[in-house]
Amino acid sequence: MEIHFNTLKRIIYLFLYKNCYEILLLAFLLHLYGSVFYRNIDFYGFYVQIINLLFVYFAATNTFFHRKNSISFLFKPVILITLICNFGILFFDDINTLKYVKEVSYLFFLLITIYNTGSFLIKPHRIDKALISASIVGYLLLIEIAVQLFILFFFIEGKSILSHIDTRSITNTYIDIVYFCTVTATSIGFGDILPLNNSAKMITSLLGLSGQFYLVIIMSIMISKFTSKRVS
Numbered sequence: 120m121e122i123h124f125n126t127l128k129r130i131i132y133l134f135l136y137k138n139c140y141e142i143l144l145l146a147f148l149l150h151l152y153g154s155v156f157y158r159n160i161d162f163y164g165f166y167v168q169i170i171n172l173l174f175v176y177f178a179a180t181n182t183f184f185h186r187k188n189s190i191s192f193l194f195k196p197v198i199l200i201t202l203i204c205n206f207g208i209l210f211f212d213d214i215n216t217l218k219y220v221k222e223v224s225y226l227f228f229l230l231i232t233i234y235n236t237g238s239f240l241i242k243p244h245r246i247d248k249a250l251i252s253a254s255i256v257g258y259l260l261l262i263e264i265a266v267q268l269f270i271l272f273f274f275i276e277g278k279s280i281l282s283h284i285d286t287r288s289i290t291n292t293y294i295d296i297v298y299f300c301t302v303t304a305t306s307i308g309f310g311d312i313l314p315l316n317n318s319a320k321m322i323t324s325l326l327g328l329s330g331q332f333y334l335v336i337i338m339s340i341m342i343s344k345f346t347s348k349r350v351s
Contacts, residue, residue, distance in 0.1 A: 139182045140239070140252040146171070146178035147259040151266070151301075154294050164290025172225075176202065179232045182239070197231065200224045218274060226267045233260040240337070246344050254337045258304070261333060265300040265326040266293070272318050280319040283312050304330035 135142070150171040157163040176198055204221035236257050240250065272280050273292060281299060285291035299312045303326050314320040 135181050137249075139178070140236075140249045140256055143175075143178040143182055143236075144252045144256050144259070146175045147256060147263060150175050151259060151263060151297050154290075160290050160294075161288065164288060164293070168290070168293075173202075176228075179228070179235075182232075183235060197224055197228050201228055219271075222267065222271050222274065226264065226271065229260060229264050229267060233257065233264065236260060240340055246341065250341075250344070254341070257337065258330070258333060261326065261329050262297070262300045262304050265304070265322060266296050268322050269296045269300070269319070272322075276316065276318070279316055280314065281312050282315055300326060303327050306331060 150168070153167060153171055154160065154163050157167060180198060201221065201224040204217055204224060236253055239253050240257065269280060270293065273296070278284075278286055281296070284295040284299075295312065302309055303323055306327065308327075314323045
């Protein structure tokens with residue numbers, strides 16, 4: 120019985136190790152765009168999004184665990200604080216200070232994660248599914264960070280950050296902000312939602328520049344790794 124249990128642990132460990140960035144990619148896709156599967160937005164926002172967020176924490180932690188770099192020591196208290204705040208908000212959602220701590224800690228969490236992902240992308244290795252998944256994760260992280268910044272400013276400044284967004288609930292607002300950040304990062308820019316104040320305009324400008332710059336850099340990395348593989 121113990122042998123079978125150890126074998127199962129080994130299988131799970133190898134699966135998490137070999138597919139850590141694929142798991143993280145799935146986690147971010149569900150967190151950003153999972154609302155497409157739900158008609159009941161209130162149920163999605165209060166229950167499903169919390170599960171999706173925990174999935175993001177687990178998937179990101181998994182990439183740190185397998186890379187075992189020095190930043191993991193900083194990562195531990197951040198994920199602990201964020202988890203406590205997310206569970207605490209279920210019971211104390213009327214405390215604004217807790218909301219701010221939650222959002223700021225999650226933003227810091229995202230910054231550490233994008234640093235970790237960038238370190239993996241520039242590390243010398245061959246082009247494989249992990250590299251492709253990590254490159255998409257990096258792009259989604261840019262969108263996620265921009266969304267988080269807009270959420271923070273929305274809590275601070277209210278409706279004055281973006282035009283024509285649904286403010287009936289924080290979930291509706293979140294979905295509109297995800298949509299706006301996605302069309303901005305991909306340079307589509309439909310123009311149905313517009314930044315209204317200086318903070319929103321600067322975040323939008325930086326997101327647009329970062330999205331285009333990231334695509335150029337990631338293509339350069341891919342070409343470099345592909346040509347080095349051909350030469351070797």
